[in-house]
Amino acid sequence: MFCGAIDRATGHMSYCQAGYPSPYYADPDGRVQEIGDGGFPVGLFSEAEFQSHDFVLEKGGRLVLCSDAACEAEDPMRNQFGVQRLRNVIATFGRTETAELPGEIVRELNAWRSGALLEDDLTVVALGRIKHHDSD
Amino acid sequence: MIQTETQDPWITIVRPGTARLTAVNAKDFKTEVFDLIDRGSARLVIDFEEVSFLDSSGLGVVVGILKKIGIRGELVVCNLNADIKQMFAICHMDRVFSIFPSTRDAAQSLSARV
Numbered sequence: 001m002f003c004g005a006i007d008r009a010t011g012h013m014s015y016c017q018a019g020y021p022s023p024y025y026a027d028p029d030g031r032v033q034e035i036g037d038g039g040f041p042v043g044l045f046s047e048a049e050f051q052s053h054d055f056v057l058e059k060g061g062r063l064v065l066c067s068d069a070a071c072e073a074e075d076p077m078r079n080q081f082g083v084q085r086l087r088n089v090i091a092t093f094g095r096t097e098t099a100e101l102p103g104e105i106v107r108e109l110n111a112w113r114s115g116a117l118l119e120d121d122l123t124v125v126a127l128g129r130i131k132h133h134d135s136d
Numbered sequence: 137m138i139q140t141e142t143q144d145p146w147i148t149i150v151r152p153g154t155a156r157l158t159a160v161n162a163k164d165f166k167t168e169v170f171d172l173i174d175r176g177s178a179r180l181v182i183d184f185e186e187v188s189f190l191d192s193s194g195l196g197v198v199v200g201i202l203k204k205i206g207i208r209g210e211l212v213v214c215n216l217n218a219d220i221k222q223m224f225a226i227c228h229m230d231r232v233f234s235i236f237p238s239t240r241d242a243a244q245s246l247s248a249r250v
Contacts, residue, residue: 020192038227080189119159
């Protein structure tokens with residue numbers, strides 16, 4: 001689980017991560033990195049402590065969140081799609097409209113699966129910080 | 137599904153008996169290990185040597201086993217492959233479980249805690 005609050009004017013994001021996987025950030029130059037270093041899964045331990053962290057989305061940068069079904073999607077030979085391929089897909093579609101990025105990721109996963117249904121539920125969310133905000 | 141081995145009168149090695157501990161079979165695994173605990177085994181080593189893939193459901197069941205044992209015994213894990221070790225790390229499970237490179241190391245550690 002990943003929870004973040006973003007200041008649309010500054011791009012500052014305060015976030016907390018619980019469990020896995022980490023979200024991805026694609027900077028304006030197309031470099032993709034994972035954000036966060038994990039955390040206890042929600043609901044397993046009543047005494048677990050969660051910490052919030054800070055991150056700044058640059059103008060033109062975007063945040064991509066995928067549930068574990070994405071990197072755990074397997075091809076017919078049971079090879080997982082994995083984190084690196086996911087990063088590559090996000091980088092490859094770096095110039096695609098943010099709103100279309102989830103669809104592209106789903107298409108890549110379907111191709112990897114050779115059309116077979118995913119074994120887990122899938123969520124993909126992409127957020128982009130536009131380069132010219134009204135408040136700038 | 138599970139295979140067990142007693143290395144010491146009070147230590148039981150549990151092998152999940154599957155290469156994939158996932159939502160598909162995690163509940164069966166949990167039921168079998170809970171039954172083992174109900175029959176008196178309380179110092180367990182879960183050996184992941186033959187497990188190549190663990191998903192969030194599988195991880196949840198391993199935590200459930202830890203809670204089931206509670207204060208009556210101990211649970212440690214061993215032989216985690218790189219992916220499973222990484223999953224334990226990102227979910228901070230390496231702060232909850234003692235992780236060993238082999239069943240021998242795990243059993244020795246439990247023996248030393250008697």
